[in-house]
Amino acid sequence: MVDLLKIYERLYEYFGPQSWWPAENDFEVAIGAILTQRTTWRNVEKTLEALKQHGVLHPDNILDLSDHSLSSLLRQCGFYKQKTRYLRNFCETLMRDFHGEIASLRKMNFEQAKNWLLSIKGIGPETADSILLYACEFPTFVIDTYTQRIISRLEPATKSSYSALNARFERELPANLEIYRQYHALLVELGKRNCKSQPLCDDCPISVMCSHILKTSRARKEGYR
């Protein structure tokens, strides 16, 4: 078994602190989490910008749009008809239950908040955890395809289902909001740069770090808190 904390330290040393989640407020975090499903953040940014320019970065305003107007605003980020439904589902439920205030989720316990999110069609485990971690300050570890890919290369035998990996990261790491936020962002950064082919790593741009990822880790306390 690889040492997950050690990997975190190596990634942090190599890439430095990441500024996630880029957004002006918790609602924008949540919208971005839905829009970025299987989509580059680049395209999501353009879509978020379009929504802002139309002054509809708020659940009320989004619900006022016709299906046609909303989906034309979402076109650039792909799966736009599906995401039109997902976004509507989310905004409707958010208005119905919390008057559009995501901050209300913080007053619930973690289980309740996550179940509330998962009950919305269009929000699965990763999107839910992303919202909980980056918009609501719950220390829950987000597992994405990069994380699954990286772990399965380091440990080909490990079961990499969402819940198994999420449980493992949370078991082996200190339950710390800032570490969870940084670590997930760092894994995405590694995943984006790493070569797509098997295995980790050899000819990818950061092969030196990959081959030494489990060794020589200087203790690095800053950024933990």
Added chain:
DNA sequence: GGCCAGGTCAAAG
């Protein structure tokens, strides 16, 4: 032109 991107859902096996 081919492959992939910060997943989710519904339908099958």
Added chain:
DNA sequence: CTTTGACATGGC
């Protein structure tokens, strides 16, 4: 409970 196909545009 795990696997498969659909969903769609944009970048390299």
